[in-house]
Amino acid sequence: MRPVAPGIPTVLEDPQHPYVVEAPRHASPKTGRRLALARWLTRPNHPLTARVLVNRIWQQQFGQGIVKTADNFGRLGTPPTHPELLDWLAVELVEHDWSIKHVHRLIVTSTAFRQGSAITTKHRLHDPDNGLLSRMPMRRLSAEEVRDSLLAVSGQLSLRPFGIPDQVTVAKDGLVVAINSPQGRRRSIYVRQRRKEMPTLLETFDLPQMNPNCTQRRNSTVVSQPLFLLNNRTVYELAASFAVRVRSEVGDDPAAQFERAFLLAFSRQPADDERQIGLQSLVELSKIWQNRADTDGDAKLPASQRALADLCHTLLNSAAFLFVD
Helix, strand or coil: CCCCCCCCCHHHCCCCCCCCCCCCCCCCCCCCHHHHHHHHHCCCCCCCHHHHHHHHHHHHHHCCCCCCCCCCCCCCCCCCCCHHHHHHHHHHHHHCCCCHHHHHHHHHCCCCCCCCCCCCHHHHHHCCCCCCCCCCCCEECCHHHHHHHHHHHCCCEECCCCCCCECEEECCCCCEEECCCCCCEECHHHECCECCECCHHHHHCCCCCCCCCCCCCCCCCCCHHHHHHHHCHHHHHHHHHHHHHHHHHHCCCHHHHHHHHHHHHHCCCCCHHHHHHHHHHHHHHHHHHHHHHHHHCCCCCCHHHHHHHHHHHHHHCCHHHHEEC
8 A cells, every 4th residue: 555645635735836845954853744834834825824813813803704614714614704805914914924913903903993883774784794894893801801801900910921820729619710829810821721620710701611622712691600790709809809909099089989990990981970870879888888887886897998899899790891892
């Protein structure tokens, strides 16, 4: 039987650039096959690599790729909605030394990305599926973004990179949580993940399972998500830390506290009606906590601080915190 030599699919062969496997020149037991494949995949005129990569980047920003079937660019896949755009982004990627950051910058500064997500009658009539990119689709934060955002606004996020992952533990209630370290809680990418010990917060917000190959994350909106943010002890602790941070930055003025908390949570200033509701809520919550302290004799924290923590917890549970609009 004739042995099969290393090569590439015939449909991707280029007579002008034949696929050649060369053994390393230095003394080595290696065959050079993987090096040949790497060079073939990353050559500037490769028909697929750059397109597949920029399509993934586009999918990350817009929820779906220019080619919707991100794992299938063949005949059974979906044709690109904007083939010229796909080609242009692929060329930009290659010409800028395969810089993913450059492609991200192009996308997020584009007119398409900076559109609003409101759906008008005109949108429903002419572009109901948003295939023409007539609006920016509303996007929920990914699982890692939810956890990292909770840590960031509370002042608990550690940006320390690299090293061994942060360990996790299974609590008495069955929840899998990251173990706090003296250096702080690191980004979710540095939290240990195993098939049988997926961090509960990440799993609740659709972190892909580690068993199958995940080509596109599902983006669900289920009751377990708001219940987790509402009742989880860690989220309560982060809301309390959020309140401590706000108070340390702006002092005891309720108006300043609300504005700062709102800005940290949503990256924008509150509207007049939002400001009025927020200040009224702080006043009413302070009265409730003060009455409870007078009745039960529980005064571990000032009523105003507890009210601010409740407000911060409410902001972390809002749709504006979870969705990019």
